[in-house]
Amino acid sequence: MEISFYKYQGTGNDFVMIDDRKEAFDEQDLQLVSRLCDRKFGVGADGLILIRNHADFDFEMIYFNADGSQSMCGNGARCAVAFAAFLGIVAGKTHFLAIDGPHDAVLAKGVVELKMGDVAGVESRSEDFFVNTGSPHHIRFVEDLQQYPIFEEGKKVRYDQQYEPSGTNVNFVEKVSEDQLFVRTYERGVENETLSCGTGVTAAAIAFAKDQPKAQVSIQTLGGQLAVKFQASAEGAYHNVWLIGPAEQVFAGKISV
Ligand SMILES: N[C@H](CCC[C@H](N)C(=O)O)C(=O)O
Numbered sequence: 001m002e003i004s005f006y007k008y009q010g011t012g013n014d015f016v017m018i019d020d021r022k023e024a025f026d027e028q029d030l031q032l033v034s035r036l037c038d039r040k041f042g043v044g045a046d047g048l049i050l051i052r053n054h055a056d057f058d059f060e061m062i063y064f065n066a067d068g069s070q071s072m073c074g075n076g077a078r079c080a081v082a083f084a085a086f087l088g089i090v091a092g093k094t095h096f097l098a099i100d101g102p103h104d105a106v107l108a109k110g111v112v113e114l115k116m117g118d119v120a121g122v123e124s125r126s127e128d129f130f131v132n133t134g135s136p137h138h139i140r141f142v143e144d145l146q147q148y149p150i151f152e153e154g155k156k157v158r159y160d161q162q163y164e165p166s167g168t169n170v171n172f173v174e175k176v177s178e179d180q181l182f183v184r185t186y187e188r189g190v191e192n193e194t195l196s197c198g199t200g201v202t203a204a205a206i207a208f209a210k211d212q213p214k215a216q217v218s219i220q221t222l223g224g225q226l227a228v229k230f231q232a233s234a235e236g237a238y239h240n241v242w243l244i245g246p247a248e249q250v251f252a253g254k255i256s257v
Helices: 030-037 074-086 150-158 198-208
Strands: 002-010 013-019 047-054 057-065 093-098 101-108 111-115 123-125 128-132 136-141 169-177 180-187 192-194 214-221 224-232 238-246 248-256
Touching (some): 002 074, 013 074, 030 047, 047 074, 057 074, 074 093, 074 198, 074 238, 074 248, 136 150, 150 192, 198 224
Parallel strands (some): 057 093
Antiparallel strands (some): 047 057, 093 101, 111 238, 128 136, 169 180
């Protein structure tokens, strides 16, 4: 079988993107997803995204981590918006569906502003925090992040019994200034550090500025620069949460599987 795909990246988080409006891709075939994401035997990516039609939305995105598990992916959603514009499905603004519900987004000059779902709050986890931004995120503030053992420490937290059975993503955060963070992420389902994590930097920004009524935080990641803005609501929740950053088509291809 031959599969046509497009490769996208959003601040170094990379995805196999498939126009599956004909619903030809078997989303139960997780071995195929893993094969396509394999960096030696397939195309290679952190995740795979199907774009499908939906009666009530401009499109639906179905996101798979490289191991075949599904979740909400902020960088992937930004790339999905850019891909939908490339396909001529949307122009400029869009309202689409992901696993965590509806999202609005605006695309201009290669930059996507993605509206995230509302965030219920920031939970304490001993010295650390936990925030769900459509996918689960453990947040740890550290010093000297460049030298920090992300893989070892990230894996420990990801598989900690407090997060059984489904685990969590793990973000390590260094404060650069009052409105700038440096974030590195160990991602569940990739089972390694990724160059950036959209839902992760959103969670980090909210944990960092949780006591402010509204905030805009810029985030440096190994894969590039992102921005997060949000407003606090009365009951300790957060709304009007936006993730802003670039999304780029790297190449197109066909693969026989
Ligand atoms: N690995 C995450 C999903 C992808 C998140 C990340 N790539 C993003 O940009 O949000 C999870 O299993 O919850």
